[in-house]
Amino acid sequence: MMEKLYLVARIADTRVALRSRAIHSVVTVGTPVEVPGAPPHVAGLFALRSRVFTLVDPHVVIGLSAVPVAPGQRVIVVEVAEHGYALLADEIEDVCFIEAPETRITGKLLPGWARVADAVIEYQGASLLVVDPSNFISLPTLIAA
Template identity: 40%
Template sequence: MHNLYLIIAIGGQRALLPAACVESVVEVTEITSVPCAPPHVRGLFALRSRVLTVIDPLPALGERRASDHGDQAVIVHVDGHLYAMLVDDVDDVVVIDGAPAAPRALLSPGWASHTEGALELDGEPLLLIDVATIIAGPLDLAA
């Protein structure tokens, strides 16, 4: 179903992930750091005998995490690989009909470059996260 989405929160902002790229939601207990990794790569995490790269979306969005990460991650697949994307909260799976529209508010450059638009749920606009660009990281790593 192309109109099925997972509601999450990143940096206090509620947003959507396409359910088609979501494998599961897990608790991350121990992250092993990776030397010289870009800022959005928090490290590695073992899940069911597989090693996954842990992605913190906030650096890609141009934001800083106020405290250490929570313990929830959404396991997403991009280009045949699995990643653990840290989130503040996971809310629900919902069906939203229609195509994403341009957001009604001015977004920061990070959010603008990592979203596919906005969808409305019960009168609330929710940004649709472009998972592949979040995994790729900040557009300008020198910033």
């Protein structure tokens, strides 16, 4: 049953679903510490429960301009390869069970979304992209650019 539990959020002005097994928590963040020389999608670092997390701006990952981090902004905390990361979220909508099956993406997505989305799921009459948080982190093409 847990495989049907999703976090529904708005990231980079798009409603998405994230599988709950990929999410550690949702928290608010203060002003992050800038990291000189970091890749453009790294918005900074912040501490949470005596741990340092890398703050990732999904806007940059999908090819949009960076957005400033607002004090008190909510972020989605994930762990990828035993490192802590947090994704900036425009809005956290809900944590819910979605009974509809995930389906293959059949339409054409913008290249940035095609990199991070791996399925589509129907929820409340709308199609949501199912995104894998690790795809926002591991972007060798972004880092090399």
